[in-house]
Structure formats: C-alpha cells, structure tokens
Amino acid sequence: MSAHHLIVAPILIPFVAGALMLLYDDRQRKAKVAISVGSTVALLLVAAELLVGSKGNAASGGNDIGFYLLGDWAVPFGIALVIDRLSALMLLLTALLAIPTVLYASAGWHRQGKHFHSLFQFLLMGLNGAFLTGDLFNLFVFFEVLLAASYGLLLHGSGQLRIRAGLHYIAINLAASLLFLIGVSLIYGVTGTLNMAHLARIVPTLAEADLPILHTGAALLGIAFLVKAGIWPLSFWLPTAYMAGAAPVAAMFAIMTKVGVYVILRVSMLLFGPAAAASAGFGSGVLIAGGMATVAFGLLGVLASQGLGRMTANMVLISSGTVLGVVGFALAGGGPEMLGGALYYLVSSTLATGALFLLIEPMSREEGGIAAMLALTADAYGLDEAEEDEPEVGLAIPGTLTVLGLSFGACVLALAGLPPLSGFIGKIAMLAPLLAAPGFDPLLGWAFLSLLFLAGFATLIGLVRIGIQTFWATDGSVPKVLALEIAPVLGLIALLVTLTVRAEDTLRYMQATARALHEPAIYADGVFAAPRVTEGSAAP
Amino acid sequence: MEIVLSLAIGILAASGIWLLLRPRTFQVIVGLCLLSYSVNLFIFAMGRLTLAQPPIMPKGGFIDPALYADPLPQALVLTAIVISFATTALFLVVMMASRGVTGTDHVDGKESEE
16 A cells, blocks of 8 residues: 555646646746646656556555545545546546647647636646545535636637537536535435545445435436536537537547546445445446437437537547446446446547547638637737747648548547457457346347447448548648647547557556456555554644 | 425525526526525535534543534535535626627527527
C-alpha cells in the first residue's frame, strides 16, 4: 500500500495552472498556451507514473490501492483520494485526450472568447477529481467543478446556437445535480457514511427493511450519472450540445460521458457486486436495456444526421450505450473478461470520437462558414494586431486532402469497429466473453451483438456518406489547414494505432482492472488500511 | 414536526418541478431555486430531526451521541447551498444572454407556433 503526494497532483496541477492563467490578460496567448500545454504534459507524466504504480507487484496481487487522506483524518471520516487501476486508467485517458485538444485549440479557437485555457484546466481538475475521489459527496463537488467549467466552455465562442444549447445543457445538469444530492442524502440516511469503501462494507450487512431506501437512493444517484452518460431516454440534450460546442470543446466533451460511465461502474461494482448479498446485481437490468436502447437511438441518429457534428455526437451515444450495456451484463454476473474488453473499447472509442470532433472543422472549412466566422470574431475583438502571424504551413494541395482523408478513414475504421484498428479488437474482446458467459439468455447476447454490428454498419454508412461529400464531390477550392490543427488528430490516430499494436498488453491491463473491480474487497481493504500521517492525538 | 417538514419539502418540490417544465426561462430558474430548497431541506432531514441540540460536542470525556444533532448533513447542506447558488447565478447570466440574443424569454429561443 502506498501513500504519496503524487496522487493529489492531478487535481492541483490544473488548478494552479488555471488560476495562474487568470492573472494574464487574454492577449498573452503564447504564455497561456505554454502554461496550458505544460500543465497537460505534466498531467500525462503523473498519470503514467500513477498507472505504473497501481499495477503493484506480485506481493499485492497486481493491485495497489494508493490513497491520499485530505486533512489526515482516519479513513471512514475524512475525505480520501483513492487511486486504483481504473482511476489511473481514466486519468491517463483524460491527459491523452487533453494534450491534442489544447494544441488544436491553440491554432485559433482559443481566440474566440475569454479564458478558454483557464476553463479548460478547471474542467481537467474536475475530471481528475471525479476519477480520484473515494467519497460520494466529494464526487458531487468535483462534478460541479467540471460542470461549471463545461458550461463556460460550451458557451465559448458565443452565438445563438451555443447559447440555446447551453441553456438546455445547464438546466438539465442542474436538475440532475439535485437528483444526485437526493440520492446521496438517502444513502447517507440509511448507511451513515458516504465513503465508497465504507459503503462497500456496510451494504451487505444492511437490514432487510433498509434496502428499499438504499436502492431508491442508488437509483436516483444512478439517474444523475446516466444523464451525463447520455443513456436513452435521458440523452436528447446531448447531440445538440456536442454539436454546438467549439471543436476542441466537443473533443474534450467526448470524455464527459465517460465520467458518468466511470461512476456507474465504480459505484455499482462496489455497492452491488456479487458480494452484496440481497442487493447483488441491482440495476443491471436497467443498464442492459438502457444501454441497448441508447445504441439503437444512436444508430438511428447517425443515419438521420445531415452534418458530421451531429453524427459524431450520436457516435458518442453509441459508444456510451455499448459500455453501459456491458457494465450491466458484468453486474449481472457476466464475469470480468467482457468488462475488460469494454474498458478497452471505451478508451479506443473516446480517442476516436475526440479525433473526429477535431476533424470536423478542417473538413468543412472549404464551405467558408467557420473560417470566415473566425476571421470575423478576431476582427470584432480587435485582438489580432498585437500578435504574430500564425504558423501557417503551406501544405501542397493534394497533401491537405490526402492527410485529411486518411485521418478521416482511420476514424471511420476505429469507430465502425472494422479491422485492423482498435475498435474491432475492443468489440471482439467484449462480445466473445459475452456469448460464452453462462447464465444469460443466449438470445440477449446475440441481440446485443447484432445491435452493435448494426451500429457499426450505420456508423460506416453515415461516415462514408460524409466522406464522399467532402473528399470526392468537392469542386476545386481546397481548405487551408494548419499543421497545428492536423497534428493533434494525427497524434490521436497514432494512439489508436499504438492501442492496436500493443493490444495484448493493454488488454491484459484492462482484464486485471476488471478482475479487481469484481472484488470490491480489494478496494475497501486497501482504503481502510490507509494509515494516517500523524497517529492518534498528535493534532492539537 | 415530521409532517410539517415533509409537507414543506413536498410542496416546494412539486412547485419546483411544475415551474421547471414551464416554457419561460424565468419560471425555469425559479423552479430550480424551489427544487434546490426542497433538496436542501431533504438532506437536512436525512440527519434525523432533532430539536435544540448542538451539532458540536464539547472536548473530552464520553458523550452520548443521541443528545447531539448530526453535523455531517449540516455541512453537506452548506456546501450544496453554496454550489447551487453559484450555478444558479451562472444560469441567470446565460438566460440573460439568451434573452439578449434571441429577443425572447422562451427556453427554445423562439416562440412556439400555436
């Protein structure tokens, strides 16, 4: 067991960086970009170190629960940050998505409004905090941090569409937060604790009469997270909001649905895992049905979408619905293998949707809409004079389209789940154990499988249609794309390729993560073993 | 006391939900405020209802916890109030921007066609 200060770093680094950037005027973009990129790179290093640390050694059974006691209170009382394999994985994914997004934004989007980089860092702080915390109420606080930052980011660039989408987005999230609070307080009322590890221990011992209240609380809590995860029918806000957001914002939002999925996975495996006696498997039916409905809804949405933005937002729905469905299966006793596959799929699809969101704007630039608008806002703000010229790269005419086309093709392969890219491996790793799992109606497994393949097919049709319109049916005018805009996309695709080439290693990590999730005792015992820095009554 | 508190929570929540579903932004924000009041009262009630009992124990010696109010829900309510106040203020700003940009206070940014 380990306790070191590195665990709090993923929260502190973006917090300090974001606060520091508030001191600078918005015209000092170079400094802001430098701080922002530095912060995200530092986050990546810390996340990688934590990930390696959470693998533990042979003595700890390959699972090392790291912890950080804020305020140094003994475990069930104070707030603890906990890092295990799953948290470390999500931290790493956040950092991997954040670096390309920041780079992309620094090519121009960050001029469109105020304090883009600060808001972005606060969003990262909220995300990392939500992944690290081991306390339900603290989770609420970090959720509000990330939501508050996301409200600002969604409105970045302003405009009628964004304000309208932002209004709906904020109203829905405020209402969901209230449900979150009701759920948390119900759980507190029954169990008398909000520490997740403590809850995992208390739930199996609860009296029969208390279970309905606990389940009500957990269900309300679940609704709050499922709104974020975009499960059908709580997902109608999502495509519009994601489509309205500026490109880098939408790319970062690709991970926001995964926060909801993460919390569902974490809390339900801890509280309602196989060890939870009477409550075991609570909510699995809803997750399976909801996940499948979400995939179906996303599939239809992809086919119905006219623009690439709305289509990609619907792919976010498909990805989130798939993972939710598999979480439901795993919760119902499907075994850790499929969950490991689902985690792999989650990483792959998050990176791929992120890359696609970044591609949208360069691909549609020739239509003149956004490029013209960019120039216009820059004029309106009168900010351009003091700055140096953009680092434009005169890519040759066929070069631009080739690079864009190949990147787009890679995203199509990854999202539609076609070989050779990682989407295919993720689907196989999920579905093969699902069909082999005993205890399920094989019809259900096959239904899920066919739904996923239909979704992949719809993705293929939708994206190919857009691709043909963009790359083959163009008339002459070729978009001018900066190297700084295409490099992040290429970086994300390189990550997808790495994920494919090193599939065995990553899958092994995911499988071990899924196995650890199936044994909540590892998490609970790990947290309870946390020693305080000062023992006993050393505090005055 | 229980019946008064539960009635208060119920009426606040019901009015809040009704207002939340109305088409005008002002109604929505008032609805959200009422809902958050009811949720705050609800959190408070989850620490069990007590009358005139302090939440902070004096130092030293064994104390019967039944004589004290549960301090945790009070701390949670305090946090929840601060956060919902801040987010509501943010929402108000967006509402005003929406009113300014679209010229209407309808939540969809345009009047519904009857």
